Amino acid sequence: MDMPAFAIASTAALRDHFAQIVLPIWRGPGFNTAMHLPYEAVSADARHAPMPVERYRAMACARQLFIFSEAGDEVHANVLFEALLHFFLDKQRGGWFYSVDAVGAPLDTTKDLYTHAFVVFACAEYAVRFGNRDAFDVLHDTSALIEARFSAQDRLFNASLDGNFSTVTGTPVQNPLMHLTEAWLAARAATQDSTFDSRLRKLADAIECTFMHAPTGCIAELPLGADDNRLEPGHQFEWLWLAKQAGTLLDGSGLDAGLSRAFSFAQRHGVDPHTGGVYASLYETGKIKDTTQRIWAQSEYLRALAAMDDEATRCALYRQIEHFRLRFLHPQGWYECKTAAGNVLRADMPSTTPYHLATAYAALPADNSVRRDIAAA
Template sequence: MHSMNPSAGSTVALAAALRDHFANVVLPMWRGAGFNTALKLPYEAVSAENRQPLPAERYRAMACARQLFVFSQAGDAGHAQVLFDSLMHTFQDTRNGGWFYSVDAQGAPLDTTKDLYTHAFVVFACAEFGRRHGNPDALETVHRTSALIQSQFAADDDLFNAALSADFGRVTGTPVQNPLMHLTEAWLAAREATRDNAFDAALRRLAGAVARHFVHAPTGCIAELPIDAADNRLEPGHQFEWFWLVRQAGGLFDDSGLVESLQRAFAFARQLGVDETTGGVYASLDEAGQIKDATQRIWAQTEYLRALASHDDAAVRAALPRQITLFEQRFLRPAGWFECKTPAGDVARADMPSTTPYHLATAYDALPS
């Protein structure tokens, strides 16, 4: 790809180049070599070398759901319908309700854990598919899965457990940040798709619970584990992601305190979690703001772009052209992308997972056009 200097074009032109790469390189990869036509599922990852799928050991419901979102958003109703049908036929637990975490290389249930992160992505993807392509089965799935989350995953004080046994009888993972963030994202999408104001009340309760249990008071950051947990960490990428979600919620979260805390979290993550020279966003910081994991994962870069684009301070938004340019030079390549890099710029993960196009799609959608 040609490298671009910020003065060479406006943010709009820079963003258009990212979208072109997505439409002409990324999407065809997942309609083509990255798609198992026998099982009608996306492979978990393709090789960066030859763009062929890596040998399949499993297929995750979450990965299928993310691809359903991506192709729904891209307007490819045909491929989205195939993915929706596969989600319904391959990953539904018809005996206990809900969704399996994964199936094996032959498509038989593998990990039957009931995983909140997975259930959130089913809601999110079906909301997008239902809204864009008018599919009533998808919207029914949004309501049914949301009701199941509220009844089966509920934990103390409006939180939700991260994981349960297959029959929902035993908690195997207590509340952590990441699934709660994706549940927030899913219910915001569900609210838009269904216009059902029951989602407003659910979102308000969830935002209040996150504020009470996860906001790190000194920085405003939303921590990965409940506050006071041992060896907690703050992920800059998640501060940027939450910043965006809270902006999407309009006035819905005003009483939670999240709006104010995430303004501080954005500034903290930007100051201490982004390499000034390369623009690379680090994986995690400790509670004092020291780098805990210096790996630069592509998803955190896309969340930074999205947060910059949605910031109400024009001086902050002015950093966007340079950041897009640094992102394009460091993380995209003519045949795809680099999933993870070290601070020095070496490739830390060589394959391209099927889950990443969702991060590219959501970021590019938020950039000016």
């Protein structure tokens, strides 16, 4: 099916906005040139003033390393990689600090799986883009450390430990495990190391057994049976994309089969049919639990739609691109969080969000290939 002209224009507008508005923010006012670290957030007006500094997080630095590597900006990526190593690598005890304070001293020394996963993910992109051997070493060393230090029962991984890796401070939950899956898929692609195949298969089986809600196929946020559990539509869309990227690696697994049902469930119950807005969370019945609409969930819906190849879903993608552009982007940046009625809930713009925009836009059909397809039709 040919991509209609309005969808070509909308997709091009998303990418132009990212290149001309979003990236310059984080090279300029969103970047602390003295410390070589991205600020946590900036104002959404034309000044893009940094929000008051209380901390800098390793995860935010890693996400910025990813987006500038993906954009091909080697100079800025080099600076971010060196800052990641300088401020956040725990040279005495291993692993990565969660955060440093306003002057760069360790603040929260927790060893956080989410953070470690993003270090692997960012270094995979940086290493493969620019051939940096140190980044390949970080990727492998951090992956091995995750297996050795974060391991929990049932082939899962704990969410966090104290700075010495001696005490578990967070037991397994869905989100860090999803990003570890994402990180190991990126590492596998960057290194062609078959070690990541077995890691990913074991992790997928463990997630299916512990988190997959059988009636819907959805991946719950907490282990099944936990109090006040929830299903997040955005994470179902994100998981579907990851499963598509894994390809035959997940063949025969219940995770792969369940996520197709999860996509349908999340689309039916978790997306406003009028605005295209993706709600924050659902009960297991499909009833809306939290009506908040966060930009990351909207971007993951775009990726999931782009991963499907049937005509109905492709038509939904074309509509959703325009819904997203009109509802969540503006000339100074983006709206981080809105109510279902469209009111802005969070006015500032975090440094972590461009990662979601970059990954979503990369999944959309490329303008030049679409034009070739149309010309050949």
